[in-house]
Amino acid sequence: MFPGMGRGMNPKKMQGMMKQLGIDMVEIENAEQVIIKTTDGDIIIENPSVSIMRAQGVDTYQINGNVKKVPKALAITEEDIRLVCEQTGVSEEKAREALKASNGDLAEAILSLAS
Structure with a gap:
């Protein structure tokens, strides 16, 4: 914390102190959405x-807004479904269900249907 900085510090004074330390703060105007993609899904920040x-050649982003988490959708292709059908002789619907249950793992889906 900066010396003399209290709860009621004037924002202009704070900005001046930051400038003296070589820290520049810039606001991005009209941002509509920020999306952070992760292996588990997306974090979407609206408005x-x-x-x-x-500071010192490094940009640090501060983001505030309405956060929504969207889990990663399981991608099951028609090609995967056909392969499971060919290997096991089951219907496309059963193959699709087995692939969903195995999180898209072809080998696991085929083994679960074969037993």
Whole structure:
């Protein structure tokens, strides 16, 4: 924390102190959405307030807004379904169900239907 900085600190004074330390703060205007993609799915921030703090050549982003998490959708292709059908002799519906149950793992789906 900066010396003399209290709860009621004037934002202009704070900005001046940051400038003296070589820290620049920039607000991104009109941001509509921020999407962070992860292996588990997406984190979507709607109507964000986005600030960039630049210090010593490094940009740090601060994002505030309405957060929504969207889990990664399981991608089951028609080719995978056909392969499971060919290997096991089951209907496309049963093959699709087995692939969903195995999280898209072909070998596991085929083995579960073969037993």
